Amino acid sequence: MSFVSVTNVWQRYGNRSILERVNVAVDEAEFISIVGASGCGKSTFLRMLLAEERPHKGDISIEGGETAVEPNRERGVVFQKYSVFPHLTVRENLIAAESFDKPFGRLRGTARKQAEQRADTMLERIGLNHVAQQYPASLSGGMQQRLAIGQAMTAKPRILLLDEPFGALDPGTRLQMHDFLLELRDETNMTVFMVTHDLDEAFKLGDRVLVFDKPRWDPQDPGLFGATITYDFDARNKGMPFQDILDQYPSLSLG
Numbered sequence: 001m002s003f004v005s006v007t008n009v010w011q012r013y014g015n016r017s018i019l020e021r022v023n024v025a026v027d028e029a030e031f032i033s034i035v036g037a038s039g040c041g042k043s044t045f046l047r048m049l050l051a052e053e054r055p056h057k058g059d060i061s062i063e064g065g066e067t068a069v070e071p072n073r074e075r076g077v078v079f080q081k082y083s084v085f086p087h088l089t090v091r092e093n094l095i096a097a098e099s100f101d102k103p104f105g106r107l108r109g110t111a112r113k114q115a116e117q118r119a120d121t122m123l124e125r126i127g128l129n130h131v132a133q134q135y136p137a138s139l140s141g142g143m144q145q146r147l148a149i150g151q152a153m154t155a156k157p158r159i160l161l162l163d164e165p166f167g168a169l170d171p172g173t174r175l176q177m178h179d180f181l182l183e184l185r186d187e188t189n190m191t192v193f194m195v196t197h198d199l200d201e202a203f204k205l206g207d208r209v210l211v212f213d214k215p216r217w218d219p220q221d222p223g224l225f226g227a228t229i230t231y232d233f234d235a236r237n238k239g240m241p242f243q244d245i246l247d248q249y250p251s252l253s254l255g
């Protein structure tokens with residue numbers, strides 16, 4: 001059984017179709033890169049994986065379970081724009097990540113001590129222990145993004161969702177972040193879904209590269225049809241396609 005199963009998922013907003021017939025099965029610890037034209041529904045797909053929104057039709061299940069109805073600690077998320085708290089120090093940001101799902105957002109006593117210890121371990125792992133007492137505004141873009149990834153990982157998510165996480169970084173920092181992410185992933189066995197606009201990045205980091213596109217297009221009504229996964233490449237095997245997407249659209253040629 002696949003770890004993440006996406007079965008015949010459709011999404012629409014009002015009368016606009018965004019996604020249609022999305023099917024994909026992902027094994028645990030796979031790294032999935034997602035590419036596609038701007039506005040074709042990549043972030044929408046991530047939000048559905050996060051259970052931040054429900055599909056209009058179809059199912060998304062983790063380990064064969066019911067479709068989750070709200071985000072939980074199994075899924076961590078990092079956006080392009082740094083999602084850290086500016087009024088907390090680097091260390092406090094990591095401690096705060098542990099209390100997101102506590103009823104009053106506060107940790108006390110032994111729980112607080114343990115959270116502090118885990119924050120220190122994470123600081124070491126993300127290489128930010130020397131700036132633990134600084135505020136995010138005093139860090140470089142790469143450091144802030146490492147903190148955001150550390151924050152998402154504090155809850156030890158089994159699935160990490162990354163939405164253009166390195167889009168705002170300069171090329172050198174971006175390469176460092178690639179190494180950092182691959183190391184973390186090897187250490188933790190996480191399953192990763194990453195949206196990127198950079199094809200080289202997609203093939204370098206991903207085990208698979210999913211391409212989202214609209215195989216059907218009505219010039220009179222651009223919102224009539226949604227995008228789907230038109231290609232599913234094996235990035236570790238010279239980019240050979242996995243799924244024959246044309247099976248879903250037998251009357252079409254994707255060119």
Ligand SMILES: Nc1ncnc2c1ncn2[C@@H]1O[C@H](COP(=O)(O)OP(=O)(O)OP(=O)(O)O)[C@@H](O)[C@H]1O
Pocket residue numbers: 013018036037038039040041042043044045
């Ligand atoms: N909550 C919403 N309500 C209505 N329309 C939405 C909503 N969220 C997204 N959309 C629309 O759905 C379409 C897909 O958006 P989405 O952000 O998923 O695309 P994307 O592929 O991630 O784009 P980009 O690469 O530019 O980030 C866009 O046209 C967007 O305007």
